[in-house]
Amino acid sequence: MKLLSVVGARPQFVKLAPLCQRFREYPGVDHVVLHTGQHYDYRMSKIFFDQLGIPEPDWNLEIGSGTHGWQTAEMVKNIEPVLLKEKPDWVLVYGDTNSTLGGAMAAVKLHIPVAHIEAGLRSFNRTMPEEINRVLTDHCSTVLFCPTKAGMDNLSREGMKGRLILENARWVKTGEERSVQWCAMVGDLMYEVLNMSLDIAGRESTILPSLGLDPDSYYVVTVHRAENTDNPENFINILKGLAQVSKWKPVIFPIHPRTKKLMEQINRELISADNIKCIDPVSYFDMLVLVKNARAVLTDSGGLQKEAYILGTPCITLRSETEWVETVEMGWNVLVGTDPQAISNAVLKKDRLEIRPQLYGDGKTSRYILEILWGFPALTGDITLKGL
Secondary structure, X not given: OEEEEEEOOHHHHHHXXXXXXXXHOOOOOEEEEEEOOOOOXXXXXXXXXXXXOOOOOOEEOOOOOOOXXXXXHHHHHHHHHHHHHHOOOEEEEEOOXXXXXXXXXXXXXXXXXXXXEOOOOOOXXXXXXHHHHHHHHHHXXXXXXXXXXXXXXXXXXXOOOOOEEEEOOEEEEOOOOOOOOEEEEOOOHHHHHXXXXXXXXXXXXXXXXXXXXXXXXXXXXXXXXXXXXXXHHHHHHHHXXXXXXXXXXXXXXXXXXXXXXXXXXXXXXXXXXXXXXXEOOOOHHHXXXXXXXXXXXXXXXXXXXXXXXXXXXXXXXXOOOOOOHHHHHOOOEEEOOOOHHHHHHHHHHOOOOOOOOOOOOOOOHHHHHHHHHHOHHHOOOOEEOOOO
């Protein structure tokens, strides 16, 4: 069985790691990695391959940045000849980036089945490019791997009732007898990779002493969504909120390349708070340590909301909606938008809770994904996951 993964951004590299490890265990699996080059800065890309033990990509398209339409079109155009050459049995796409949509579109036009990992997520905000990417990818995929029941429910509401649902490690038929799409709740790869990485991060990372930080003595901030970085008013309001927050504890701000460019254009007085420490993007292991030990995380990142929950760190989301609704329902995440006062109020009120249910599976997501893809031609009746 030949699988081809299309990746291009930091969260996708992280999700790729446990699958690469799982696929290497089985000689019958030939796994090809295609890197679109959506993230082209070393610290945003190659370092994740190095630290997570992901092999060098078999293909690197080096597409780089651009408008959404141009970037996605370049991906479709350049992925197609790779698929024609490699002839994979499945194309795997991850999450909700332009690389996700570009890979799915190129594959489905060539009648190659698509498996969407992290399917079914919805923020219900169609102005977000990521929302469009995830909806379109879901609707052209053959197998949809959902991290949570909320994802399964979203797909059901959109008419993709599918055939599968996980019940105590047993796959049973649901939905119509002749369905062209299959939906599976397999848990989240991020939970699996965190389990793989925490011990290593604790041993290898020196980020806290290098920044002079103690656990629970600082806040971590990331801002990169287009709705904030392409809107100067939103971004300035976030900075005003951070300036207020920094009066209580230091704010550590690893700066995304897009955000750095914007900051250079803004009045320096807005970012001159002594307690806001802007740093270059950090490695995956360093980020794990920063988030795990932070008093709280302030972010507009979807993945970081989930990582914060898994690591037991309160999260303040700099958006008015989220695709990770369960983190809000459990009380570990609060949506504040970009209002400076709402940001500072949320930081004052947010603290760790005693109850944190395990929402994202049992840590065996990569195994479930492989078993379903491996046995897909036989998925016409009840199937029990027994291991390959």
